[in-house]
Amino acid sequence: MFPSIVIITVLSSVIAVMSSNPLFQRAFSGIRVAVCALISSSIFKMSSKSLKSPDKAIIACTVFALEIFAGISPVLIVIFTVLFSVSFFFIKERKGCGVK
Numbered sequence: 299m300f301p302s303i304v305i306i307t308v309l310s311s312v313i314a315v316m317s318s319n320p321l322f323q324r325a326f327s328g329i330r331v332a333v334c335a336l337i338s339s340s341i342f343k344m345s346s347k348s349l350k351s352p353d354k355a356i357i358a359c360t361v362f363a364l365e366i367f368a369g370i371s372p373v374l375i376v377i378f379t380v381l382f383s384v385s386f387f388f389i390k391e392r393k394g395c396g397v398k
Contacts, residue, residue: 345358353386353387353390357383357386361375361379
């Protein structure tokens, strides 16, 4: 079994050489559409399982808006979201509201 770095290096070399080929460009255009559909499907499946309460939906919408409209780094958003979520749900649990 090849290490991932070798596979990625070989693929990137092939892509660099073939990128000017019109047939290759069309094929990659189709691959991009397929990847977009797969990602959209995964997002839908994850959101239907994850967004069980209004609190979680608000957090998800806020994170989406910060990423798209404010241009904040995804790494910072993930760190902030983890800290906020843990704090929010801990406080909610201490007040006796329960966490779903």
